[in-house]
Amino acid sequence: MTEDGLLCPPINQVAGHSATGGNIGPLVDKAGRFYKPLQNNQRGQNEVEFYKKFWADQTIPPIVQDLFPRFYGTTSVQTSDETGMCEYAVIEDLTYHFPHPSVIDIKMGSRTWYPGATDEYIKKCLDKDRETTSALLGFRISGLQVYETATKTTWKPDKKWCKELSTEGVRLALKRFVSTNPFSETDPDGSLASIINGDPGGVLSQLLDLKAWFEEQTCFHFSSASVLLIYEGDSTSITEDAHRSGVSVKLIDFAHVIDGQNIIDHNFLGGLCSLIKVISQIMADLGMKLPKESLLTT
Structure with missing residues (x-):
């Protein structure tokens, strides 16, 4: 949990990396956004570049865009173990509107x-x-x-x-x-x-x-x-x-x-x-x- 208490681990994550074994895991806020940590190697930047290219491509029809998470850029956040700052890609929290x-x-x-x-x-x-x-x-x-x-x-x-x-x-x-x-x-x-x-x-x-x-x-x-x-x-x-x-x-x-x-x-x-x-x-x-x-x- 961050200092302001607005970010917390996603309880509905079913796969992928999580904050276990010393790993830095994803976070969610209360406004429907999912914070995915950018890996130190090229993988994280590759994902960000894809999002930028995809959402800038005006030839992709809306019916296809609806099948991809919205992208809100990147941000730096204090890690959950307070060991430093981490860069995150900020995307749509896909389970936000589902109570169960x-x-x-x-x-x-x-x-x-x-x-x-x-x-x-x-x-x-x-x-x-x-x-x-x-x-x-x-x-x-x-x-x-x-x-x-x-x-x-x-x-x-x-x-x-x-x-x-x-x-x-x-x-x-x-x-x-x-x-x-x-x-x-x-x-x-x-x-x-x-x-x-x-x-x-x-x-x-x-x-x-x-x-x-x-x-x-x-x-x-x-x-x-x-x-x-x-x-x-x-x-x-x-x-x-x-x-x-x-x-x-x-x-x-x-x-x-x-x-x-x-x-x-x-x-x-x-x-x-x-x-x-x-x-x-x-x-x-x-x-x-x-x-x-x-x-x-x-």
């Missing part, structure tokens, strides 16, 4: 290393991609939390649990993410899938908008970026319209974005198509109606 957010962080791509990385870094990424579902599915779950209305508690498995998920385990986790009984390991009901995933303005609709942009854009390649899915987990607050329920799809983590060099980002696009297909299949298995643009209906 259900959140899932999905790292995209079958390959999470970026061209130009060191051999050591590439090996580290390759090992992780092969040990998880990245290589097989084109994406992996990095973290999640699901609010259960009946018990007023949150199911939040640890990172080790997420890392060890098989391909079938990922499908089950995505079903548990839209269930009113997420603690069930064998029989999650998936009863929220129709509204959260399938309705206009829902997860599939927004993922399909993102897919349409990735099928055309050649400005950026997004290595090791994530898609964040968020909705209000208190089912008594969920309406019969996903748009009014505030279902949110956001692309995050841009430390390894590189110039697209007029080439489509097939690594990210492939993972995105796979994610859409898996979510669509979950809905089909539940006997729910799919958007006509779904990969299972085209």
Whole structure:
């Protein structure tokens, strides 16, 4: 906590770096802003430069801009352990408007290393991609939390649990993410899938908008970026319209974005198509109606 008490660790963070083991972690304020510490190497500056370039590009349509966090610049803040000042990128706090957010962080791509990385870094990424579902599915779950209305508690498995998920385990986790009984390991009901995933303005609709942009854009390649899915987990607050329920799809983590060099980002696009297909299949298995643009209906 900073001296003025206005900044504190984000309680709804499900993946990424945190203030543990001597690390400097992210912070949030009371005005809906998220403070991400800039790493000492080039990664932090790369992320800032991406945000500047993205939000200055007037050719990017508003429907795509809505799928990215707002960027408010950078600032220096006293570290939580009061050992000095740290530079932070200030972006939109994506869970700010959700009283009980259900959140899932999905790292995209079958390959999470970026061209130009060191051999050591590439090996580290390759090992992780092969040990998880990245290589097989084109994406992996990095973290999640699901609010259960009946018990007023949150199911939040640890990172080790997420890392060890098989391909079938990922499908089950995505079903548990839209269930009113997420603690069930064998029989999650998936009863929220129709509204959260399938309705206009829902997860599939927004993922399909993102897919349409990735099928055309050649400005950026997004290595090791994530898609964040968020909705209000208190089912008594969920309406019969996903748009009014505030279902949110956001692309995050841009430390390894590189110039697209007029080439489509097939690594990210492939993972995105796979994610859409898996979510669509979950809905089909539940006997729910799919958007006509779904990969299972085209």
